[in-house]
Amino acid sequence: MHSQLPHTLQPEEPTPLIIPRADHPISRKKIDRNALKIMYRLKDHGYLAYLVGGAVRDLLLRRQPADFDIATDAKPAQIKKLFRNSRIIGRRFRLAHIFFTDRITGRQQIIEVATFRKKLMIDEKNLEVVTAKPTMVNNTYGTPAEDVQRRDFTINALFYSLDRFKVIDYLGGLEDLEDGIVRIIGDPYERLIEDPVRILRAMEFSCRLGFTLEEQTLKAMQFHAPLLKEVSPSRMHEELRGLYTKGTTSAMLDLAAKLGIISSWLPYPTATMLSQTRQLMQKMEGFFSPATNEQQLESLIVTSLLLPEVVNRCGISPAPPLHQVNEAIELLLHPLNDCLHLPRYQRHRVREIIIGIFRLCSGDKRIKKLKKRPNFYLSLFFFIQLGREYPKELGKTIGFWHKQVSRWPATKDDQVVDPKLMFSDQRH
Structure with missing residues (x-):
């Protein structure tokens, strides 16, 4: 040494x-x-x-x-x-x-x-x-x-x-x-005042490398966590885009909750659904490799953050009307956008993904029409995850789509996701 x-x-x-x-x-x-x-x-x-x-x-x-x-x-x-x-x-x-x-x-x-x-x-x-x-x-x-x-x-x-x-x-x-x-x-207290975003970087290194946060660094992070709310949304967005590619966002959410600083990072009520959010995001990070899905990562992460609360507000059985789902998305996206400064096209994609999930929840079986919709495969992935959480409510519809997907031709090399793997524990 x-x-x-x-x-x-x-x-x-x-x-x-x-x-x-x-x-x-x-x-x-x-x-x-x-x-x-x-x-x-x-x-x-x-x-x-x-x-x-x-x-x-x-x-x-x-x-x-x-x-x-x-x-x-x-x-x-x-x-x-x-x-x-x-x-x-x-x-x-x-x-x-x-x-x-x-x-x-x-x-x-x-x-x-x-x-x-x-x-x-x-x-x-x-x-x-x-x-x-x-x-x-x-x-x-x-x-x-x-x-x-x-x-x-x-x-x-x-x-x-x-x-x-x-x-x-x-x-x-x-x-x-x-x-x-x-x-x-x-001095960690002074350095975090200079740049509060270092709190997120410290958590990312700890999660990705499996390292321990030094005692004074940890105390300063907890003390200055409220400063994250003062970081400009554009700066926060720029920093988080880099962190998303590391594949540690779910672990960072867990660590932030343990440190008691999650509410300084994410707005209410997104920060209150942590258990469901982390589980969903962990599955998403395991399936969608950052190396090959960089363009979709931000919308996938935001969908993981919002979906549990949308389900909590709208329910899934019976399937809620889509206008109700859209209203819930808008209510939840607004404070998240104030915090993260999401580009318009990303907000649109998140809406498309979540609306697509609830189309599938409703039992919509118009296969050809649904497959042509933007982000259908991303919606299908999250729908399958919901099916595992709510087998009684969605089991029959999940079975239908599993049967359909198994008949589809082999995935082309340039396709972002392989729908057949979504129904197994294999990772992309």
Whole structure:
């Protein structure tokens, strides 16, 4: 076990712990080829270039990273000069996106390259300048040691360098990684005031990695949970869209309930149907792979959140009139939309899915017509889940559709879901 380093902001620049290649599992074979090209070009031109964040964390855990982000001491304009296939983006955070296109598949890849930054201490001397140029707060460049203090969690504050292929640890992130701990960098109470969305990120890491929330981090999350209600809906939507792809939303709901912060995340009455919601969402996440169903994920998750309460209000036997179902959807969507800023097309899709579920509940057997409706297969999936919860009320109709689906031709490779698998415990 490596010696633990301080986790709080230090008045002097700390000396990092250096982990040589022989003592860590990161191999260049596991690093994206284009990311390596960028790092080597920056290095060859005299700049520092580190692999950072989740990529280093996942490689140390022997997982395959989803993204490969790079940090450097080259300024955005210098990066753009080195890479013709790059573009400088952002006003709040100025950084470079470097674009690659696979010659065989045509798939586009974007690798993010950011310049090391430091936290700008605002005082009487620079207050006037900062007021005139507020973007300076997030675009004051610094050293790797200063940059690492701005990151969110110690396990995301590790650097990998091509110089002797070492891992650089300023804040004890490696020990937290080995011990399975999610710890906010610095004072967690202050850091959560800066960005309350870190509460959701901490829960996501805890659920996805099976890590424990560090005690002070946990207490600060519970104390500052009400700040989530003050996050702009557009920011919340942007953050959650990224979290949905991790396949841990159901586990996050469960953890939020255990921590007593679910009502700060989701509006009433959605937050009160947690038991049914989590069970339904767990089945949905098990069937619809995030990798192949990314476009549908948000509407599937929102449907999972709303459906238990729609059933609670409208019932399923006898099947309620569709106008009553639609009214219930609208009443529940409104507060959820205020919180999550759902795009109009997603709200429309959620309505279509839930209305489709209740068409099936009513015993509608117009097979050809129903199959042509948008999102029919998504409605069918949720209808089957309801059938397992209400076998007496829906068993006969479920049996009818099971028989019909078993006669349908084999699923095409490009079809999003396989309806035959919906009736079994197999996963897509």
